[in-house]
Each structure stands twice: as structure tokens, then as C-alpha cells.
Amino acid sequence: MNKKLNLYKIYKNIFNYWFKNKLLNYIRLNTKKKFIIYDGPPSMNGEPGIHHIFSRIIKDIFYRFYTMNNYKVINKLGWDTHGLPIEIAVEKKLNINKNDIGKKISIKYYNKKCKKLVEKNFKKWVKFTNKIGYFFNKKNYYITNSSKYIESIWWIIKELYKKKLLYKDYKVLPYSPIAGTSISHQELNFPDTHKKIKDLSVYVLFKLKNKNINFFKKKKIYLLSWTTTPWTLPSNSALLVNKNIYYILVKTLNKKKKKNINIIISEKSINNVFKKKKKYKILKKFLGKKLIGLNYKQIINWFKPIKSKKKKFKIFNDKLNLIKEDFGTGIIHISPTFGKEDYEIAKKNNISKILFKDKNGNLNPIVDKNGKFIKEVPYGLGGKYIKEKYYKNKENKFNVDKKIIDILKKENKIFKVKKYIHIYPHCWRTNKPIIYYPIKSWFINLKKIKNLILKLSYNINWCSVNLIKKKFEHWLKNIKNWNISRSRYWGTPLPIWKTKNKKNFLVIGSFNELNYEINKSIKLGFMKKNPFKKKIINNKIKYNKINMHKDFVDNIILSSKNGDKMYREFDVIDVWFDSGACTYAQYHYPFENKNLIDKNKIFPCNFISEGIDQIRGWFFTLHVISSIMSKSISYKNILPLGIILDKNGKKMSKSKGNTLDPFIILKKYGPDCIRWYIIYNNLPWENIKFNIENIQKIKNKFFNTLYNTYLFFYNYSKIDNYNFNKNYKYKKKYIDKWIISKLNNLLFKTYNNYLLYNITYITRDIYNFVLNDLSNWYVRLSRKRFWKNKYDNDKKSAYYTLYICLKKILEISYPITPFFMEYIYIKLSYFDKNYKYKKNSIILNKFPKYKKKFIDKEIENNMLYIKKYSSIILSLRKKKNIKVRQPLNNVYIVKNKFNKKIEKNKIILNLLKKEVNIKNINFIYKTKINKYIKKKIKLNYKILGPKYKTKIKKISKIISKLKKNKIEELEKKKYIYIKLFNKKIRISIKDIYIYNENINENIIMYTKNDFIIIIDTKITNSLKKECWVRDFIRIIQKLRKDNKYKITDRINIFLYKESYILLHNIIKKYIKKICKETLSYNIIKYNNIKYTKICYYNKNKIYFLIKKK
């Protein structure tokens, strides 16, 4: 048998074994009980990383556990195939950017490339999924770009439209010009999206119009406003002040012109604007009210506002309370096209926007969708990116903000420029800062149904600390309407067609419906051919022949009720909608499986588990969609998972270079070890610091120990030809009863912990049992029973017990570490007389249940004390440096209320004797040891403190000086009086602790509370000889091992004649013992000193030799 454990090899063999015997995807068929898991589809934008292992193995554990418990487990694996990450990857590969799509490269070609990338990554993912030992049905998965999946999403969109939750709006949204798409709220809250950056901030002077200055009685007055985005100044069309806060008119020196100027700022912002007090003079203080409605001069007049009745360049009141009076200058500049709140304010107050009318008469913002100023912007700014960070090449970089500041400086419109470090949102994909940009988008009105969503969420069981549940609920309480349109190419197309005047919309909810509309359109002559020809025949759809993507649907022109042409909306749907719709779309609902979901047979699911970052992602979208569609939760139990960090606690990312290749690690340690490590190391929702050294430790400790325990069983039971017989009734030894009791406790705990999803506790319990109870106690103390020659009932009972323990451990650990457990299980079952399966596998077994009758708390408690005594005695030996191999005669244990039962239990006392190598264990009364110890007293401050307050320190001093007779008096009478300032104070025995101190150095004593143990360290001659015999046996054993003799090989021991004579007496007395333990026939006198080995007896050299016979 291979002694070295190669867990990867084991995985491979077992995987092939399962494959050959068709045990993969094993499903219990004769059962009505179902356990449903939804799989959060990972994005196919790249290769799997180490963090993907986590959520997969968690789900796999419950797949296996519930299968063993006779459930039919349904876990359709999913793959997320659409979305920006994939598009970005393809753009990089083709070396193009978003604008090239549809121009340099056709959309069809582009989408084909996206599909190809997805397919390529998909293969890697399948390989990866196998490598971590994930149970799944290869034929039964869902993939979000399949036409069936898309059709389900279309149906959902139509339902939303019918429920009047879908609406189109023109909104200023976070927008990533480089990715060319708006960023959803969730995406903006991804980790690391808010970054610290350095911007130029400017204090800008807005000149009040002359007609407004009567109140101030000054000629020229400026409003000072502060901004970090000077590029928005050309689109400024209003200023904001708060009518209820105080503003001041300040006279100060304009450095450049060396002239005084008058500026207005909020009173409390004075320290932001001026560092030194002497530099200004306050002329007037007034409420913001005075400013509202006043007009100012446009700051940069490159573009005039569109001619309309709308208001422009006016001061408005801050109804939304955005202004903080001590921040900036207390005056906000408003650019309705480039700020979310700015847009709202402009809409409410009817403020004009700064827009540019192009050739076709369309009005556009002065920054285009690529994040560049339009060509018409003067001073060479046209065509320049508005943020320096958008440039790919350093050489071309151009700072628009700087240029605008320069221009304004020349016009004396800048008061001050300052570098400003602040936190600014970035696009999670491109890592570039976002801007706020007006975009027409489709929204789902979630605010309207917030109460329903929130109420339903209370039914979800979070298998974690409450904090995470609260975070989810907090997120729902602050729900925002969901912008689902993305102006990209590779995604589920929005199934919405509109007329050119944007007045009529048609939402399509199925392919048949689309086919019907196309046929109508053909009759009107809008389309020539039906692209569905041959793909839909008699309403039967050939799904695998349809590729329902943008390149296909954009060519479809439909007709409105009025007979106008209708074109499809440009956008595709947010990928988060794809994955969130998996509840329905993975089953192609409602076109298939309608009853299964409507009648709650596969819905809602029992369990989901993904990373904690999905609180704003998948957990949210899944819940929202099922809340709307079914008025139900989508998942009953959820186990959120922490992030996998590197060993220093930093988040793993490619840019930091601290990622680990999962394939390499899997190959080195095998999936079992990694699975165990991740579960064992910390609670699932806590972040895990992934440390390879710890994986090795897990292997050494847990896997090796379990394996060696098995090897131990294997080695001996093979010699004896042991066969396990389930029905064998054996006489249990005390220690057998103990380990069986421990085992049944473990079975009980483990089963319940699986039900409660407490997987970490499961691994920790099993680990402790295997190492502490089974290997290092049961097997170690039972070794002699296995060694002995006689194949008697005692031996059989030991085999039986060990076999049961091993088997149950394998079965309860199997869901977590399937391959290793199966490997040993198969080997172990060769010893089972009754096993007759052709397909022998742990997969086919039932999860073991505990039996109450086997649990014996008394035995467990007694054993606990024996362990404790043994540990104390060993530490006492250590103090005198008496090694364990040296036998001692006596140990004295002081009787107390705990050891009454042990005292009379010879069996466990024998265990203890062997363990500590002491011949007699004596229980004595406490009074007998009084002469060896000094008693001391300490106060119970908890009781005396509040009673005597400040006097306590003095009392403590008196007590510590009490003499022996006083302490004895206290012990007898249970109280004592002491004197303090001529006052008698009664100290009761409850007010103090008495503890013992060792005074005699020749007596080794342990004393703590009621545990008092003394050992007699006298080593007699005969004890010395015994020690030598044990040493000698050990030396022979080691030699046997070094010579690679088999355990069963019999030998003779040869002693050189001089040595033989020297040891004559010892040999005479101990020859039987030596021969028995070393499997020797005899000890023989030997004349030749050649080839002998040397050991010592009382510093005399002993020459000896062993030979196999």
C-alpha cells in the first residue's frame, strides 16, 4: 500500500471510478423529497479564480448531503454569458473600442466573437468544476445567451410592462464614457469603485447683474462658488443658495489687480475661503433669502441657452438641502446636463439647459457620449476628453480643467485654485472615473413596490450573523429604481419596438408573438422576408437555430396600430437582470415547466450561497424579480460567503499580482484538502485569508492522521483476516464504549449542523474527534489489543469498534471531502463480509444517524478526568525530568467529589497507569498531605470589595500575613475575626479562597483547587532495570523497522557473550516480555562481536544483533 498520501491522485482515480460506474450526477429516483439549489451564474468573461471554488463547494456539500438523505437534489448550474466584462475582453482582443462596433466591425461579427469567447471560457469552467469535485449534470445547465433563456426574459419584461412597472425616462446617470455605458446603482457600489483622487478645485467668481445690487450698495459684486469639475462651467445655467442660512458680503483684495473686490459667501464657509483673518472685511450679513431670484452674468458664454421661456443664470433656493453652510462656499453651481441633482433641480425650477443644436436640429449636451467636448467648443478644447484619465496614451494627455482655469484666470473670474483630494466613483470595469450624463433609459419602478419587496424579504433565512441580513434589509429600505437598459451590443436585447416619433411602444413577450408581428409587418411591406422562416413551423420553435441577439433583432421592423414603422430600441438589458431572472429563465418559464413553478414544486429554492458582494447583486435581483413575478421569495435559505483574501488580508486582484491559480493549487493539494481548508478555517461569511501553508497543515494533521488510522486498521486486520460482521455481538470494553459514545455524540451534532448549514462546526467537530479521540486516545491506548497474538473476542471487539468509527467518519465527512472519503471507504469495505454491491460507493449510502442508547455521559466524563490526570502527572514527571519510559511506583491523588467514581473503576485506572507508567494509583484524604503544603489565603474581592470599599487594601494586607494556626481555625470554624483600627471584622470562609503552596522540594505535587496530585519519584533498582528493558525493547523495535522487517516477521536476538553475562539477571526475569513485544523466539548468547549494534546498560556497552528467522 502506498504510504505517501497523494490527494490529487486519489481525486483522479475516484473521479474516473465514478465516471466509469456512472455514479457522477447520482440522483435518488425513488423519492418525492426534493431539495432545490439555485446556482448563481459566474460570468464567462474570464477564467475561474480561487474565489470561485468557495461558492461551488458549498453548494456541492449540500447536494451530497441531501442526496445521502434520500432527497432528489436539483441544482442546475448556470453560466452568465452576457455583459460588459465580456465585451471589454473582446474589445481588448480585437484592439477596438466601442465606437468601432457597427463601423469598423459589424455587430454580427462582434457578437460572434463574444459568443466564441464565452464558449472558450465555458469549457475551462466545466474543467474547473470537475476539478473541485462539483457534482453536476453536464446536460442540465442554463446559459444566459440561449434563446430559451432570452425568451423567458422577454416574457418577464412584458409582464413588467403590463404591471406598469416599466417606464422610460431621461435621466442624468453615472456614466462611463470609456465603457460607453451607464453604470447601475449596484455597480457603483461594488468594492473599490470609490477611489481617492486628486482634482483641481476652483473658487469661481460669478458677477451679479448691476440691476440687482441695490441692496448691497456696491458697484461690483461677485458670488463665489466652488467646484471640482471646472469642465462643467460652460454648461452652468443657475446657482443655488439656501434661503435659511446666513451669507456675508466680504471686501477683500484681488491679488492680481491689487484692487478690492466684493464677494458673497456663506458665513460659515469663511474659513474655507480665507486662511488669515486680516485678509478680509465683512461688510454685511444677510439671509440667503435676499439672493434668491437675482440674476448673474453667464460665466462662460461659448454656448447660449436655447431660446425659450425657461429661466437662466438665476439664483435658486436649495429645496433639497444639498448645501452645507460650512462646506465649499455655500453656493453651488448648477449644470443641468452633468449632475444628477442638478438635473432634478433644473426640472423642478424650469431652468434652461446649455445644449448645442446640430445640423439635424437635434439638441445635444456639449460633451459627447465618448466623454469628449463636442467639436464646436472653442480654444482648442473641442474633441478633447473632459477627464485626463480617459486618455490611453500619456503623450496625448490634455487637461481640460487646467485650460478652462487658464481662460477664466485671464478674464479675472477665478478667485483661488486649490488641489483637492476627494473620493470619487469609478467605473468598476474600466477603472476610470465616471461622469454624470443625461441618458434615456428604461427603468423598473421598484420604489412603487418597495413595501412588498421588503415584507417578503423577512421570510428569508440568513444562515449567518444577523448583521448581514440587516445590511440586505437596509439596502431594500433604500431601494432605487432599476435602470435596466445598457447601450451595448452583447446582451439580451430589450424586446421593445417604438415608432420614430417615440410615441408608440410595442413590447414583445415571446418569439411566437414576434413572429406574428413580423408577419403583420410583411403584409404592410415593411419587411420583405420573415427571418423566422424555417425556424418556427406551426408555432413550434426550433430554439437551437435561433440566435436572438442585437444583430438579429435590430433588422426587424414592426408596425404600430396606426400602421407606422416601429424600430427596436437600441439598448440591451442589464446583465444583472439576466442572472436575477434565473428563477424563471433557467426553466424556460412559462413556455415550459409552468406547473412546476406555479405549484411551487421547484420554487422557491431551498438554498443559495454566493459571495457577500452579491447583497447588491444577485441576492437583490433574484429577490426583486420573484417578488414582482410571483409575490414570493425566491430562496428560503441563504448562506452569504466572505471574500477570499491573500494571506496578508489584501483582496486578490490581477493588478496586485496576488492571485493564485486554482488549477495549480488543486493539482498540488487535491480538491479535498482545499475544500476542507476553506470550510474549516473560518465561518463562511467571514473573509478568508487564503494561506497555502495552512493547507499543508490541514493535510498533515487531518488527512494524514485519518489515513494512518485507517492504515493501522488495515495492517492488523489483514494479518488476522478480520471480517466485519454487522450482526456480531461483542463484549465492549470500557474504552470501546467510550469511543462509541463519543462517536454517537458526533453523529448527532453533525447531522443537525448540516441541517442548519453550520458547516464550519461540522469540520471542527470531526477534526477534533479524529485527532484527539480516535487517533491519539482510542487507537493509542488500544494498540496492545491489536498487537497481541491471540485472535480473541477482545481483539475482534477492537476491530469492530475501529471499523465502525472509521466508516461513520467517512460517511459524515463525505459531503465535504468526497474523493478521499470514497477512496478509503472502498478499501475499508473489502473487510465487510456482507458487502455485495457491484457498484460499491459511499454515494449510495445513507447518512448515518446517531443512536441514543450508545451515548454514556458518565463514561465520557470519567475519561475526561483520566485525560486530565494523565496530563498533570506527565507535567510532574517533566519537572523532575523523569522520562515516561522510566516506571514509577506510586502516585497519590487526593480524593474529591469528582473522582469518587474513578477511584473504584479499575479499568480506567489501568488505562491511566499505562499512560503515565506508574504502578500504583492511591487515593488519599486531603488531611494526609497537609504536612507537605503551606496554605495561603486570597480575598474574594467581588464579595468583600463592595462591603468594605476603601478599607479593602488594608484587609488584604492583614489576611496575607495570617499564620498557619489562624488559617486552620478559619477552616474549622468557617469564620474568623481580624482586627482593623481596633474594630473586629468577621471574615467568613465564603469571603476568601484558600490555596496551597508546595514547600517540600523532594515531593512533586500539583495543586489547583481540588486537584491535588503527588508522585513518588523514588527510583529503585528494580525500577531502573525495568526502564532498561523498555528501552531495549524500543531499540529492537526501531531496528526492526530500520531493517524493513514486516510487522509479522519473527526474529532472534543475539547478545555478545560478555553482555549476556552482564545482563544475565535481567534477561532471566524479563525474557518473556522482551520476546513477546519484539516478536522474538529467543535471546541467544553469541560469540562473535562483528556486526553487532551497541546500546548501554549503566554506562556499560551492550553488544547485540537481531536476525530474521
Add this chain to the structure above:
RNA sequence: AGUCUUGUAGCUCAGAAGGUUAGAGCACUACACUGAUAAUGUAGAGGUCCGUGGUUCAAUUCCACGCGAGACUACCA
């Protein structure tokens, strides 16, 4: 910036609803044990319990402030 969490051994963390000598695992050192063991056992070393102040007979624990770390929220123009 705000809110919340958090600061204990080299590392990972317990802990006490103020009270005797502040604990465990890993790592390190020594010794022991071992014919299953790469395990295991016993011990050693390692602490200003983040800092300052307050309450108290007594504060690492409670309170306040400061400093550091993390999470969440947020277009603070």
C-alpha cells in the same frame, strides 16, 4: 464626509455582564512519546489588553476624547 464595527502574544482570535496569576491555536525552543502517525504530549519564551482622561475601593472591561484598521452609505459642489 457620515454611520457602524473594531483595536488583547510574532500571527489568527477567545475572554470577563468591572474583582485572585488575562487565555487558546499556529509559529519558535527544549524534552518526551511512537512498529499507524508527516501526528501527539509536557514545558519554555513571548502582553503597557492602542493612547489620554473620567467614574469606582478596584478599569484591559464602563464613559468621553484622540489615534489606527475595516465595512457600509454618499455625484460634499
